[in-house]
Amino acid sequence: MELRHLLYFQAVAEELNYRKAAERLYISQPGLSRQIKQLEELLGVQLFERDKKHVELTVAGVYFKDEVDFVINHLESAKNQLKLIDSGKVGELRIGFLGSASNRVLPDLLTKLNSEQPLITTSLEELSNAMQVEMIQKDKLDMGFVRLASVPDDLVMKPVLRDSFSLVVPESHPIPVQDFKSISQFRDDSFILFSSDYSNYYYEQILSICKDSGFSPKIRHKSVHALTIFRLVENGLGVAIVPTSLKEGYDLKVRFMEIPGIPQFTELSVIWKPVNRNPALIKVLPLI
Amino acid sequence: MELRHLLYFQAVAEELNYRKAAERLYISQPGLSRQIKQLEELLGVQLFERDKKHVELTVAGVYFKDEVDFVINHLESAKNQLKLIDSGKVGELRIGFLGSASNRVLPDLLTKLNSEQPLITTSLEELSNAMQVEMIQKDKLDMGFVRLASVPDDLVMKPVLRDSFSLVVPESHPIPVQDFKSISQFRDDSFILFSSDYSNYYYEQILSICKDSGFSPKIRHKSVHALTIFRLVENGLGVAIVPTSLKEGYDLKVRFMEIPGIPQFTELSVIWKPVNRNPALIKVLPLI
DNA sequence: TCCATTGATACCTGCCAGTTATTGAATACT
């Protein structure tokens, strides 16, 4: 059985007249007759009742017409949908992001995406730098927001936000912003950092900030979640060094103080795999 | 486009290897290559990613595979229904059921069906929860008996039997029914459970029963068949926790003891797809 | 009675699905 049989059957079932159906299908009437006969043989079921002048659907034929209509329509819509997916108009984008990603960049992207490509859906997952790289390489993720100095050859990286570092202290901390001259003023405080296995590069950078100031920080706590770090700071368990952009978006009793006179900075970057053929990714890349 | 293209596409999408797919289809590999190429041209969409050694589905291809599976299955079932209608029967109902389904519910339904809709025939298949959901979605099954907390949006679920949990022990087990106060009395026994891939929800529930009683069960064996589990218990290889309704219907040297004082219960539910067009299903739904 | 219109039959033909033989490239095996 072929789709041809079904389309011919549809036409005859609607016209109930071989000549007219054949005309509509742009084929000859004898050809149509034969195809319908063959369909009936293939199915082992009589679909039409002919009485030398009139054509009528049998009970089985009525049922089959319904099903054939359904299948043909479904196939037609699948073909259309397929085109949309292929052109990237609809699709899903799997995005990974760092817990220390900005509170601005990701929402901005999603907003832009929503207005310019409303049929592209997203799935978001908070993951470490290393995990994002691995998952993008394995095609389990389309795009990631990371803080890394470099990525493997098969990925590309594009910086999206350059960030200075800020010290985060409890609101009640005795040293006020205007007196903050050097990070070494906090050499005796406990420090709370992002875990090194979460982002090793990031961890090293923060250590180098302290080292440049001539001390090695007492690291009391480590966490992978920005919010957890802030809560710990809030409760007086220590001070933290984080990207300045994290200042926005949280409502906490902590004070952000940009660290003066240091060369270190951090860049939030988007990474992806150029050979990833997800059409949705190709549509989204120009937006970043 | 013809059905031939779709069937060939299915085969290649499953094998991801032209040679093997061609073998399975009993045609030559070059012929298959050409037909797939032609299908891609007809659709105007690339379905496979080839790199001189490996064949992979594109994103669009993954979508299309799903749709093609659905259409082919639907058409297949329509053909079968058609034969039944033509031969005077109303239709066939394909029912899936869990190994841990009750011994009462399914026979009851079949008896009722036999008296009220004698022209509807049934085919029964024992399948896991996940498999039933998938097959119903793909129109390979009309109705399923499952134990699940929820089902995908395109299916509906109706509870048919609320069941408590019972402990199953060998007849010779030293703790008699009247002394059974808590499951924690069996903390040192080995446990035999339904496999978690058979029904994850179910598995978790049993673990939670033990956890609530303050211990974590030593799981020695897992099986997907109720009878296997009972045989293992019978032979002293451990104890099992199963729905109480399984008590009936087996003739075994085991003792069922309802677990006292626990909130957990399990519901056997019927699931089906509302848009399923099988006329037999529509006749049967009011009976449940 | 004649004619218009129906679907079925007989026979023909050109296209294309499927074949075999081969290439070329990438991987696995010495």
Add this chain to the structure above:
DNA sequence: AGTATTCAATAACTGGCAGGTATCAATGGA
């Protein structure tokens, strides 16, 4: 490194069948 193996694509051929024309047999309206 060199050889064997395995993959998909290409080229050239062919046979079957979809679709064509011509025609028939029947029905029903004048």
